[in-house]
Amino acid sequence: MCTLRTIVKQRSRVAVLTSLLLAVVLVPAFAQPHITLTYWSAPNAEELSFARTMAQSWNAAHPETTVEVQPIPASGTSEEVLLAAVVAKTTPDICANILPSIMNRFVHAGAVLPLDGFADFDRVTHERIDAKTLAYARSDDGRVYQVPWKANPVMLAYNVDEFAARGVQPPRTYAQFMDVAHRLTYASTSGGRIDHWAMNPGTSVIWFWRMFDFYPLYAAASDGRTLLDRNHALADPRAANDAMQFLAMGFRRGYFPLAAPQPDLFLEGRVGMRFIGPWGISYLERAAVHRFRFGFVPIPTPAAKPSEFTFSDQKNIAIFSTTRHPNEAWAFVKYVTTRAADRTLLKMTSQIPLRRDLVNDPAFADYFAHHPLVAAFARQGAHVVPLDDTPHIVQILDYLSRQYEASAMYGIIPPERGIANTADYLTRIDRL
Amino acid sequence: MRVRGTNVGLLFSLPYLVFIALFIVYPVGFALYLVFVRWDLIAAPQYVGLGNLRYLLSDAEFWQALLNTLIFLCVNVPLQIVAALLIAIALAQPIALRGFFRAAFFVPVVISVAVVSLLWQQVYNTDTGLLNTLIRAIGLPAVPWLTNPHVAMPAIAGMVAWKNVGLYVLFFLSGILSVPAQLYEAAKLEGASPWDEFWLVTVPLVRPAMFLVVVLSTIAGFNLFIEPYVMTGGGPLDSTLSVVLYMYKHAFSFLDMGYAATIGVALAAIMLVVVTIERRLIDEPTV
Numbered sequence: 001m002c003t004l005r006t007i008v009k010q011r012s013r014v015a016v017l018t019s020l021l022l023a024v025v026l027v028p029a030f031a032q033p034h035i036t037l038t039y040w041s042a043p044n045a046e047e048l049s050f051a052r053t054m055a056q057s058w059n060a061a062h063p064e065t066t067v068e069v070q071p072i073p074a075s076g077t078s079e080e081v082l083l084a085a086v087v088a089k090t091t092p093d094i095c096a097n098i099l100p101s102i103m104n105r106f107v108h109a110g111a112v113l114p115l116d117g118f119a120d121f122d123r124v125t126h127e128r129i130d131a132k133t134l135a136y137a138r139s140d141d142g143r144v145y146q147v148p149w150k151a152n153p154v155m156l157a158y159n160v161d162e163f164a165a166r167g168v169q170p171p172r173t174y175a176q177f178m179d180v181a182h183r184l185t186y187a188s189t190s191g192g193r194i195d196h197w198a199m200n201p202g203t204s205v206i207w208f209w210r211m212f213d214f215y216p217l218y219a220a221a222s223d224g225r226t227l228l229d230r231n232h233a234l235a236d237p238r239a240a241n242d243a244m245q246f247l248a249m250g251f252r253r254g255y256f257p258l259a260a261p262q263p264d265l266f267l268e269g270r271v272g273m274r275f276i277g278p279w280g281i282s283y284l285e286r287a288a289v290h291r292f293r294f295g296f297v298p299i300p301t302p303a304a305k306p307s308e309f310t311f312s313d314q315k316n317i318a319i320f321s322t323t324r325h326p327n328e329a330w331a332f333v334k335y336v337t338t339r340a341a342d343r344t345l346l347k348m349t350s351q352i353p354l355r356r357d358l359v360n361d362p363a364f365a366d367y368f369a370h371h372p373l374v375a376a377f378a379r380q381g382a383h384v385v386p387l388d389d390t391p392h393i394v395q396i397l398d399y400l401s402r403q404y405e406a407s408a409m410y411g412i413i414p415p416e417r418g419i420a421n422t423a424d425y426l427t428r429i430d431r432l
Numbered sequence: 433m434r435v436r437g438t439n440v441g442l443l444f445s446l447p448y449l450v451f452i453a454l455f456i457v458y459p460v461g462f463a464l465y466l467v468f469v470r471w472d473l474i475a476a477p478q479y480v481g482l483g484n485l486r487y488l489l490s491d492a493e494f495w496q497a498l499l500n501t502l503i504f505l506c507v508n509v510p511l512q513i514v515a516a517l518l519i520a521i522a523l524a525q526p527i528a529l530r531g532f533f534r535a536a537f538f539v540p541v542v543i544s545v546a547v548v549s550l551l552w553q554q555v556y557n558t559d560t561g562l563l564n565t566l567i568r569a570i571g572l573p574a575v576p577w578l579t580n581p582h583v584a585m586p587a588i589a590g591m592v593a594w595k596n597v598g599l600y601v602l603f604f605l606s607g608i609l610s611v612p613a614q615l616y617e618a619a620k621l622e623g624a625s626p627w628d629e630f631w632l633v634t635v636p637l638v639r640p641a642m643f644l645v646v647v648l649s650t651i652a653g654f655n656l657f658i659e660p661y662v663m664t665g666g667g668p669l670d671s672t673l674s675v676v677l678y679m680y681k682h683a684f685s686f687l688d689m690g691y692a693a694t695i696g697v698a699l700a701a702i703m704l705v706v707v708t709i710e711r712r713l714i715d716e717p718t719v
Contacts, residue, residue, distance in 0.1 A: 080684055087473045105687075109474035193574075195559070203579070205667040207685065258579055259558045391472075395686050405667055410581070412669065 035065040038092035043071035046349040086111040091320035093329045098316045101387040107139045113319045114143040148354040152277030152313035153380040154216040160293035162272045170297040177300045181255035184272040198255040199273040207397035217243035219385035220299040220307035228388045234423040242302040244415035247408035278377035281350040312384030352381045466693030484694040497678040505653040507589035520604035538598035549662035552591045581671035600645045607641035643714045
C-alpha cells in the first residue's frame with residue numbers, strides 16, 4: 001500500500017534524477033568550452049624557457065585558453081619536422097621557429113593561415129615592424145602568413161684574452177683577417193703539432209652550415225644582396241668568388257682546421273674567432289669551461305670599406321591551418337610579440353626581436369645600456385640579408401656546400417670553379 | 433568438403449595476406465608509381481613519364497654513391513666474413529672464459545647504431561681520437577680517418593665490421609658446432625693437417641652459414657645509411673655518400689619523392705642481381 005510519504009519520497013527521487021540528467025545535458029552546452037593551443041618552440045634551452053614563461057603568464061591571465069609548449073620534435077632540421085607534420089596534418093596551432101624561405105611551400109599546401117585576414121593585423125604589424133621586413137614576409141600570392149619575429153644576425157666573435165696575448169686587433173678586412181689568423185695559428189707545445197687555429201668554419205656538407213660561414217661572408221662582400229637575383233641566377237658572382245676564396249685561403253694556409261666535427265673549439269679556447277649569432281652570448285657565458293672575455297665585430301669584407309651586412313638568420317611565427325581556434329591562436333601570437341614579450345625574449349635568449357627602430361626604443365634602452373654585446377647585435381640587426389625565398393633553397397645550399405667542400409676545404413677545384421659550377425647549377429635546377 | 437577446407441585455409445591466411453598487402457604490396461606498388469611522378473609530399477604529384485629514370489642514368493652523384501657503396505661492400509663483407517669465421521673457430525675451442533668472450537663479441541650488435549657511430553666519430557678524430565693517439569705513440573703520423581676522401585669509406589666499413597661481427601660469429605659458431613666430431617677424427621686419421629681440417633671439413637660444412645652471412649651483410653651494406661649520416665654527412669667530397677643516404681637526401685631534404693623512389697627501385701634491382709650472383713657462387717649443394 002502506497003502511503004503519502006512513499007509517494008513523496010519517490011517523486012523526490014525522480015526530481016533529483018531529472019535535475020542531474022538536465023545538468024549533465026545542459027551544463028556543457030552553456031558552459032564556455034576550454035581551449036588548448038599547442039605552441040612549438042625551438043628546442044634549445046633558452047627559447048624553450050622563454051616559451052614556457054610566456055605560456056605560463058598567458059595561462060594565468062586566460063583561464064579559458066591553455067597554451068601548451070612543446071619543443072619541435074628532434075630531427076636533422078626543424079624544417080624537415082615541420083614539413084613532415086604538414087604532410088601528416090599533425091602541425092601545432094602555432095610554431096615560432098619558421099625559416100621564412102620555406103613558408104611558400106606551406107602556403108601552397110594550404111598549411112598556414114593568412115594572418116592579414118585578422119581585422120587588427122595591419123595595426124599590430126605596423127606598430128611593431130618596418131615595411132621592408134613586412135615585405136619580405138609577404139608570400140607569392142601577396143598575403144602575409146607569418147609574423148616576422150626575431151633575427152640572429154651573424155657576427156665575428158673573437159676571444160679578447162687570446163687577441164691581447166697575441167697582440168692583435170679584431171680584423172675588418174680579409175687582408176687583416178689573414179694577418180691575425182697567422183698569429184693565432186700555432187702549436188702550444190714546443191715542437192708539437194698545431195693545436196690552435198684562427199677559426200673553424202663548418203666542415204660538414206649539410207646544407208644549413210653554409211648559412212653560417214659562406215653566406216654571411218657573401219652578404220657582407222655583396223653589400224647586402226641575397227644569393228639569387230630576380231631571375232634566380234647568382235646575384236653577385238664577384239662577391240661569391242671573394243667569399244669562397246677567403247675560405248679556401250684559410251684552409252689552404254692551415255688557419256682553419258680540417259678535422260672531423262668535434263667539441264666547440266672556440267669554447268675550448270683553441271680557435272680565436274668564430275661566426276656566431278647573439279644567442280652565442282648566453283651560450284658562451286654558460287658553456288665555457290674556462291671563462292674568457294669575448295667581443296663581436298662585423299663580418300670582414302674583401303675591401304677596405306667595413307662591412308655593414310650579414311645573414312639575418314630570421315625566424316618567424318605562423319599559425320597552422322589545422323588549428324580549430326584561429327582567433328585564440330592569433331591572440332596568443334600578438335601576446336608573444338608585444339613590447340614586453342620582446343623584452344623578455346631579449347633578456348632570456350639574447351636574440352634580437354624584429355621590432356621597428358629597436359636600438360632607439362626607450363623600452364629597450366636600459367637593457368642595451370647594461371648589455372653592450374647584445375646592443376652590437378641589435379645595431380647589426382638593421383643591416384641583415386635573409387635567405388632567398390625559393391622552394392629550391394635546400395638544393396641550392398646543398399650544391400653550394402659540395403662546391404665549398406671541393407674548392408675551399410680540399411682545394412680539388414679552384415674557388416672560382418666552385419662558384420661557376422653553382423651558377424651553372426642554378427640554371428639547371430628545374431630539371432624535369 | 434575440399435572447398436570448405438580451402439576456405440578455412442584462406443581464413444587462417446587472411447591476417448598474413450592483409451599484412452603482406454599493407455606492408456609489402458602497397459608500398460612496393462606505390463614506390464613503382466612514384467618512379468613516374470614528381471611529388472614534394474605537399475602538392476599533388478605531377479606525371480613526368482620516364483624523366484626520373486632518364487635523370488638517374490645521367491646523374492653522376494648517383495653513380496658516385498653506388499661506387500661508394502660497392503667500395504664499402506668490398507671492404508666490409510670480406511672483413512666481416514674472415515673475422516667472424518676466425519672468431520667463431522676460436523670460440524668453438526675449449527678456451528678459458530669462453531662464455532664471456534661469446535657475450536663480449538655480441539655486445540656491439542645490441543648497441544644503437546647511432547651511438548656507435550658517435551663513439552667511433554670520436555675514436556677516428558684526427559686530432560684527439562684514440563686511434564691517432566695510439567698511432568702517434570708508436571711514432572707514426574696521424575691518419576685523417578674521416579676527412580680524407582680515400583680513407584673515410586674504408587674507415588666506416590671497418591667500424592661497421594666491428595659492430596656487426598658478433599652477429600655473424602653467432603651464425604658461424606652454430607654452423608661449426610653442428611659439424612660432427614667424427615669428421616674431424618676421420619680427417620685426422622687420414623693425416624689431415626689443421627689447415628686441411630679447416631679448409632676441407634669446416635669450410636664446406638659451414639657453407640649454409642657462409643651464404644647467410646654473405647647475403648645478410650651484402651643487404652646490410654647496400655642499406656648503409658646511419659653511419660655516414662652521423663659520422664660524415666656523406667663527405668668528404670661525397671666519398672661516403674651511400675645510395676640510401678643519397679635517396680634520403682632527395683626524399684627528405686629536397687622533398688623529391690619521385691626521384692627518391694626511383695633511386696630506391698634501382699637499388700632494389702641492383703641488390704637482387706648481386707645477391708643472385710652471390711647465391712650462384714656460394715650456395716652450391718653440399719655433399
